Amino acid sequence: MKIWSTEHIFSYPWETVIKAAMRKYPNPMNPSVVGVDVLDRNLDTQGRLHSHRLLSTEWGLPAIVRAILGTNRTLTYVKEHSIVDPEKKQMELCSTNITLTNLVSVDERLIYRPHPENPEVTVLTQEAIITVKGVSLSSYLEGLMALSMSANARKGCQAVEWAIRSLSSHITAVTARWTARGCRSPTATG
Numbered sequence: 001m002k003i004w005s006t007e008h009i010f011s012y013p014w015e016t017v018i019k020a021a022m023r024k025y026p027n028p029m030n031p032s033v034v035g036v037d038v039l040d041r042n043l044d045t046q047g048r049l050h051s052h053r054l055l056s057t058e059w060g061l062p063a064i065v066r067a068i069l070g071t072n073r074t075l076t077y078v079k080e081h082s083i084v085d086p087e088k089k090q091m092e093l094c095s096t097n098i099t100l101t102n103l104v105s106v107d108e109r110l111i112y113r114p115h116p117e118n119p120e121v122t123v124l125t126q127e128a129i130i131t132v133k134g135v136s137l138s139s140y141l142e143g144l145m146a147l148s149m150s151a152n153a154r155k156g157c158q159a160v161e162w163a164i165r166s167l168s169s170h171i172t173a174v175t176a177r178w179t180a181r182g183c184r185s186p187t188a189t190g
Contacts, residue, residue, distance in 0.1 A: 002142035005127040017122040020163035027159040
């Protein structure tokens with residue numbers, strides 16, 4: 001078993017980061033996610049948004065890892081459950097693979113919350129437990145997978161930044177179209 005963790009600071013408020021994090025797939029930074037299906041989405045009695053999604057991924061296990069594990073399979077599925085709590089300003093996302101579970105399990109947890117000293121920026125804390133089963137080189141393989149997770153975590157943060165820019169561009173374009181028609185901006189308040 002290998003425990004992996006990292007932290008990232010986004011230079012945007014929590015609300016902005018959460019909107020982008022929920023829209024980060026598909027993205028050009030991580031084309032390995034080839035499908036996202038929302039299985040269920042609901043609000044609980046406390047006003048928290050619960051989402052259950054199924055991600056289809058080209059897992060991208062290195063060839064040596066696939067050879068040691070004895071699999072050629074590259075398409076894998078991940079189940080993801082997230083809870084967005086607007087009152088606490090926290091989004092918690094937990095995911096686990098549901099393919100190749102007899103060989104590998106990756107249980108990941110991400111938490112987005114405002115920075116305790118500067119609420120205008122957002123802290124992402126990410127951790128995972130990686131377990132390779134039934135092979136003699138399991139700790140070596142777990143280490144390789146942890147390195148891969150570090151690279152993918154960087155891509156994930158870049159994808160959130162990309163989604164923020166995309167959302168901002170979209171809002172600017174919609175506002176310009178509304179203004180050109182002589183309408184009041186849909187983002188205006190008051």
